[in-house]
Amino acid sequence: MFNEEMRSEQPIRWAMVGGGRGSQIGYAHRSSATRDGHFTLVAGAFDIDAERCRDFGTNLGLNPERCYADYQTMFAEEAKREDGIQAVSIATPNSTHYAISKAALESGLHVVCEKPVTFTVAEAEDLKRIAQEHGRIFGVMYGYTGFQMVHQAREMIQRGDIGKVRVISMQFAHGFHSEEVEKDNPGAKWRMNPEVSGPTYVLGDIGTHAFYMAQLMTGLDVERLCCTRQSFIASRAPLEDNAHVMMQFSNGAVGTLWASGVNAGSMHQQKIRIVGEKASIEWWDERPNQLSFEVQGEPARVLERGMGYLHNDDSAVSSDRIGGGHAEGFFESWANLYSRFGTVMKAANRDDQATVAATWFPGIDAGIEGVRLLERCVESADNDAQWVKYYE
Amino acid sequence: MFNEEMRSEQPIRWAMVGGGRGSQIGYAHRSSATRDGHFTLVAGAFDIDAERCRDFGTNLGLNPERCYADYQTMFAEEAKREDGIQAVSIATPNSTHYAISKAALESGLHVVCEKPVTFTVAEAEDLKRIAQEHGRIFGVMYGYTGFQMVHQAREMIQRGDIGKVRVISMQFAHGFHSEEVEKDNPGAKWRMNPEVSGPTYVLGDIGTHAFYMAQLMTGLDVERLCCTRQSFIASRAPLEDNAHVMMQFSNGAVGTLWASGVNAGSMHQQKIRIVGEKASIEWWDERPNQLSFEVQGEPARVLERGMGYLHNDDSAVSSDRIGGGHAEGFFESWANLYSRFGTVMKAANRDDQATVAATWFPGIDAGIEGVRLLERCVESADNDAQWVKYYE
Amino acid sequence: MFNEEMRSEQPIRWAMVGGGRGSQIGYAHRSSATRDGHFTLVAGAFDIDAERCRDFGTNLGLNPERCYADYQTMFAEEAKREDGIQAVSIATPNSTHYAISKAALESGLHVVCEKPVTFTVAEAEDLKRIAQEHGRIFGVMYGYTGFQMVHQAREMIQRGDIGKVRVISMQFAHGFHSEEVEKDNPGAKWRMNPEVSGPTYVLGDIGTHAFYMAQLMTGLDVERLCCTRQSFIASRAPLEDNAHVMMQFSNGAVGTLWASGVNAGSMHQQKIRIVGEKASIEWWDERPNQLSFEVQGEPARVLERGMGYLHNDDSAVSSDRIGGGHAEGFFESWANLYSRFGTVMKAANRDDQATVAATWFPGIDAGIEGVRLLERCVESADNDAQWVKYYE
Amino acid sequence: MFNEEMRSEQPIRWAMVGGGRGSQIGYAHRSSATRDGHFTLVAGAFDIDAERCRDFGTNLGLNPERCYADYQTMFAEEAKREDGIQAVSIATPNSTHYAISKAALESGLHVVCEKPVTFTVAEAEDLKRIAQEHGRIFGVMYGYTGFQMVHQAREMIQRGDIGKVRVISMQFAHGFHSEEVEKDNPGAKWRMNPEVSGPTYVLGDIGTHAFYMAQLMTGLDVERLCCTRQSFIASRAPLEDNAHVMMQFSNGAVGTLWASGVNAGSMHQQKIRIVGEKASIEWWDERPNQLSFEVQGEPARVLERGMGYLHNDDSAVSSDRIGGGHAEGFFESWANLYSRFGTVMKAANRDDQATVAATWFPGIDAGIEGVRLLERCVESADNDAQWVKYYE
């Protein structure tokens, strides 16, 4: 069971870049980072508009002078303060992630960056190098990986409950962009613009989530893949609003990924099904407290969060905030991640590498793999959907 | 959409009585009250054990001298401080609610009290009177009433979407107490002890939730009821671990309530189904983002939180923290309630009665009705399950 | 697995009374009785209208002279024939069941009668006596008791898989009569007329199904009950379109039954949940190939028809007609019952009492219990919903 | 509503080749063909073993001399009889379909043949030509196409309820062959043997069902596809026990097909989802009475068989055998198809081409398309999963 006392040591002084007024995901960051007392918001460059940033930050209770016009100023000014920020979360559109992350790391800050971390693998690997040089933590906001049942799945697979993995079925396919809603919605508009969004839309925006979940659960590497992508709303070209990927994994397993914004009528449909020799495991983000466990030849089982029959280690259980039967949700997953980020940042601060190494969190390697998926998908899709090798 | 800026005015200085280390519901209070910046925890009499209280509160970051040995001391000492507490949440076993609430109100504090608020209707009405005399807010922690889809249901019923209500089916029936788990579990043990729990176990512990949900949705009054209760684990007698109630409502509707701790294998099963002349509405606490809406002669519909087709007023929509498709859960419901408590407490502080009156929250009247249900159920059950009038 | 060869011995010469053109349930009888070759339709008094009966029967391929104007004539004329009928199914409105059944038995015919078999327990017991005197089989068409998963449930309960039964939750509550549809629907109209329907509407029409299912599964006897019934469509009074019953069973278990025709928007909702000390079992007639098995403290399981882990005896498995994963339905349940009726009738014909005794089928005792339920419910409901003893 | 009178004209004299004792699908044919009186079983060459054929057929009530040692004899002998067979159903392993079908047509018989109809498109087209020359009906047993909700989906799509089709998601993926069960199961064994099964296992055995369902619903043509197949149980090579296909359709839609026998723990999982510009439709063979209809921006709806809001034409409604809320299943779907086969065969017998043309049934064209899918999948899969044109 979650222990609020353990998590209440001195909070990390924390800022955000992006996530300003009206943004889609800013509140999720603030609400989750501060939830367990690991982080305290003390500064921000929340907005592309300096005035709105100041107004917004002030309303959130910040010192107006710590509401900055841009991230460069923030990093510079905060570095001068005794009580300057120690970590920053980056929740701006994709095109800016690389530069902001680089600047943050070089200013000695720990970073939590939104996905996709960069446009290219080379950039992402660059960030990895810089983070290492500065001894800073680099977390990537794969927000669904904080769910306890996802870790339960991972552990069951890793201890052999389903046998060798054969088929991986990944899906994140909603219908909210079935029509050209971006005309009136700036938060959607940039996602369709390759200069801001990067080489993909749905693949990067949501496909990377499902892909990383499966990687986390199975630990398998892709060997080659074949991708086809479409712009059903023509104005979205060259970016896709629907994509299908077929994958072959190094152990002989095969996989499919469906990412879509035009799956009309569907709410989310992030579903991950891992089929093994003996059993399958399925997790669905709209029923995140449950895990379907289907052993061939036995009645299907539904595992529930908060129950004694779950694996009793840190990842699956210690983040349990309330008993089984109660619905935990998206925000608990995020808070669990920020709790992990806080734990490793504090450990890094006291140079406790053992704790950093022992604590799972979605880091820059996870970010790199997400970007690699996008590079390969584009390479395949734009080459008439031919198969491409995953690693060079 | 939830607006974190609006909710970030100066927080209320807040304390808890009960909810200490290892308690079941203490974390839920703290996590929810502080979530939106309405409340800041500054003091506590968290525990029956003074030493543990101090250790616990200190670990939470409190000033040790504001970790009190008992609530009397806390109310007295805090009243002397400039920066003393303004509100208190009471999360102790049931037997203490009346005395602590009374003392709090008389010390000029706003109160959030756990359910069931008291052992008797007379006591609950007394609290109502005292709260009025002191002009203090009295909130009752019916924690499921913060879910948006519950308010969506309420509004649909009230605008006539299902027609006149005919049948109300209420259920909160889990299986966690199928065996005599209280032997090793102090949090369960007191619930079976009439001196601490009051005249009922499952009826008060969970039945009141489902009953109040239905009252909230329909606004109907019970006319008479008939209750049968059992102690399937004999050592629990005279308290029941299972109860069934049949009710007749003033408008001619009928209802049933099933409260159970021995519904083996069931996780929660808080389900409320309201059947009207034209349609039915069903809500289930394990899938709280959905509402089933079944119009006779039409395909059944599933309404989803966060969608544009929902009623667009305050209750149903402004508490939306993230778009549809994402799972909100138990803690958002609680945070929504604390947000409402904060809003009305602040309004009361500035003597803004209009806001208090216009803002729905579960108050002492809701608390009184919950206790009345228990009184009547016991009266019926202990009189060979005869029908009893609901109001005298 | 079902063996069509075993079931294809010489069919029983069979007739129907009722179930004529446009009737609700006539096709189900014919389709199921002839499905496995146990019965062959050779005569009928299908209709209250002699002309329509002849036209209908002829269209079905019958010899016109064996399409009779009334059952009296049919029984008399068929008795004279070498190849006369050996069995009859009675699918007329309730008021006629007693007289027709009596006449059939006295003519030496085996009988399958629709439920409720009679208006009174005394009549039903009379039929039992007559059937015994004439050594004839009397089957009652509790059509859901042919489902394999119902027998799986019964056997699991009887071998102790759920422990001692504590709570029985019975429900058959559809919404098709939410409005006064009987105005234009003769098949619904007679159901609301006490002279034809008997002392109840929904209790007898559908409540008896759910009640008998629970009796079959648990084998428990009711000790006392309390019933409240309503006529939400006022013109239906004195018959009810909604009823709730609370029951106490001889072993200390408690139960509830909800029968309704005004559960707006609901399709069927015949659900039976049996809660035991260790686990619960739930069956739902809209997903009849599944059985929910929920052991407290373990992941919930879904058992599926056709799987090797089911009990391997006659009742649960031999009626399996196609492997698991395929949807069997209502008609297989009925055909399974007719298969059982055929088996015992043929056994009775050759005076093989051992087979009759060893073969489960819903017989006159089941019919008597159904009528007793109705008598007691009416006694309670019409006496201000007071508790009444079940057996005198 | 289904009208048993209309369907009871003089039955067609009918035989089976294959489907003998212990076969998987023989009973389904017999039970469905005779269900509505369209067909009467009078002869058979049921088995590869002449003695067992005779014993089996006799037990079914056939004249022993009409239980033939092989189909050649049967066709020859029956042709000599006044009361000889008029139609034959072929339920033998795949390798024999072509020769038996050809012989049957050339003997002047109507044919119902199991899928896949042949090993090659050329053979299937040959059968089409022969059937036309002899003026005989050729039905293919796509057994799921008799479900009413499948036709409801087809009509909704065709009248534009979902808008232009964008994505087609097809799946038939069970787990029954996760282990090498064929070692002890002859019915499974031949399916893994290319000489008997043909060029594929799961693609032909089950993939063709899901593919044809989607074709039926949407009417779209495949333009090109890319397939990868695996033999997770190595001894099954070269035949696959798992396959994924990506497809591009002529109207710009894309599709995926997953066929598997190693989807551990899954019962059937034949799911067809058709995503359009405005809405999606989903049908699942384990809940065949329901259809999910999800309009973007509206609450998801579940349509139910037997309801007045369904399309009121022949295909969707006239095959309704019992009101909504009751579970129809697999056997009703098959009986509906045999009812259609009977209707067109009788029409063909009286040279009523208008009725033949106006009555939908799965015919040889459907069979050809199924085989074409297999040819193309193999061509792609065995060429390193490259894309291949669908039509030459």
Ligand SMILES: NC(=O)c1ccc[n+]([C@@H]2O[C@H](COP(=O)([O-])OP(=O)(O)OC[C@H]3O[C@@H](n4cnc5c(N)ncnc54)[C@H](O)[C@@H]3O)[C@@H](O)[C@H]2O)c1
């Ligand atoms: N992890 C998840 O589940 C999840 C969910 C949604 C979005 N995201 C990611 O979060 C990021 C932001 O997405 P969003 O939907 O919130 O976008 P948004 O358009 O809604 O908000 C972007 C915010 O960033 C600010 N901004 C833009 N450029 C800036 C700059 N140079 N400096 C400072 N602020 C700047 C904008 O003013 C705005 O407040 C994206 O990378 C997106 O992929 C992740």
Ligand SMILES: NC(=O)c1ccc[n+]([C@@H]2O[C@H](COP(=O)([O-])OP(=O)(O)OC[C@H]3O[C@@H](n4cnc5c(N)ncnc54)[C@H](O)[C@@H]3O)[C@@H](O)[C@H]2O)c1
């Ligand atoms: N709203 C809900 O959903 C919900 C859920 C659980 C519990 N509850 C209610 O909350 C209350 C507490 O339940 P719990 O399960 O957390 O109980 P618990 O036994 O787990 O915890 C009770 C806490 O109160 C402390 N305490 C006891 N007496 C005290 C006193 N006189 N002064 C100060 N502290 C004292 C104990 O030390 C302990 O920390 C009960 O009234 C219960 O009905 C409500």
Ligand SMILES: NC(=O)c1ccc[n+]([C@@H]2O[C@H](COP(=O)([O-])OP(=O)(O)OC[C@H]3O[C@@H](n4cnc5c(N)ncnc54)[C@H](O)[C@@H]3O)[C@@H](O)[C@H]2O)c1
């Ligand atoms: N087991 C089940 O699931 C189930 C389902 C539906 C109905 N039923 C029962 O079946 C019986 C018939 O119900 P229904 O809905 O088919 O009724 P219906 O009104 O639709 O049909 C009754 C049929 O009986 C004929 N009939 C009436 N009186 C007759 C007489 N004296 N002699 C011969 N024929 C006569 C009518 O002409 C008509 O054809 C009822 O007892 C009902 O409770 C049972």
Ligand SMILES: NC(=O)c1ccc[n+]([C@@H]2O[C@H](COP(=O)([O-])OP(=O)(O)OC[C@H]3O[C@@H](n4cnc5c(N)ncnc54)[C@H](O)[C@@H]3O)[C@@H](O)[C@H]2O)c1
């Ligand atoms: N439409 C469906 O849903 C469905 C389902 C199952 C099988 N099938 C198809 O049905 C066919 C049969 O499959 P099955 O699973 O029943 O096979 P099976 O092996 O269980 O049975 C085959 C039967 O055919 C007989 N047989 C074999 N060769 C014969 C011959 N030359 N002459 C006469 N009889 C012969 C065998 O003795 C046996 O009785 C296959 O083509 C299969 O693809 C279709």
